[in-house]
Amino acid sequence: MSTLDPTPRRIHTPEQPTAVVRERVPMKELTDFFGRAFGTVMAAAQAQNASPAGPPFALYHGMPTDTVDVEAGFPITPNFSAADSVRSGVLPESDAFEAVHKGPYDTLERTYGLILERMSAEGITPSDTMWEFYLSDPEKQLDPSTWQTRVVWPIESGPKVA
Numbered sequence: 409m410s411t412l413d414p415t416p417r418r419i420h421t422p423e424q425p426t427a428v429v430r431e432r433v434p435m436k437e438l439t440d441f442f443g444r445a446f447g448t449v450m451a452a453a454q455a456q457n458a459s460p461a462g463p464p465f466a467l468y469h470g471m472p473t474d475t476v477d478v479e480a481g482f483p484i485t486p487n488f489s490a491a492d493s494v495r496s497g498v499l500p501e502s503d504a505f506e507a508v509h510k511g512p513y514d515t516l517e518r519t520y521g522l523i524l525e526r527m528s529a530e531g532i533t534p535s536d537t538m539w540e541f542y543l544s545d546p547e548k549q550l551d552p553s554t555w556q557t558r559v560v561w562p563i564e565s566g567p568k569v570a
Contacts, residue, residue: 417507425488429448434474442466449480462541466479466542467539468540502562505527520561534564538559540557
């Protein structure tokens, strides 16, 4: 998605190799987990001369409650091998909806709501997994209102993308 657009749009995602740390995390500890996971994955990738092939992301398995089953890491060049707590994974090829959220992370549920509304209007069932690409670095962009997050939510069933 080349421009900032909160309007959900239908896409087809290619399979993408990843390097991740996966844990079940209390929601209140998610930010700490991300910091630890992204650092751990980056160190493991650098030790293998592998390179991130995109921005950091989190893949959620199931809908978050008080805890969430989450993978955090980076899309990675295919020459990465699992090491210690970092494992090889994949963002799956899928039909999905995406939208770019602008603002703090605690308002992401608005963007998810827009995607769900669009899926419902089109008679589409969402997958129980979804992922977010963090396009902004909060350590460099101090104003949360400027942060950008690309939300990708695959579909379980519905009309296929042409």
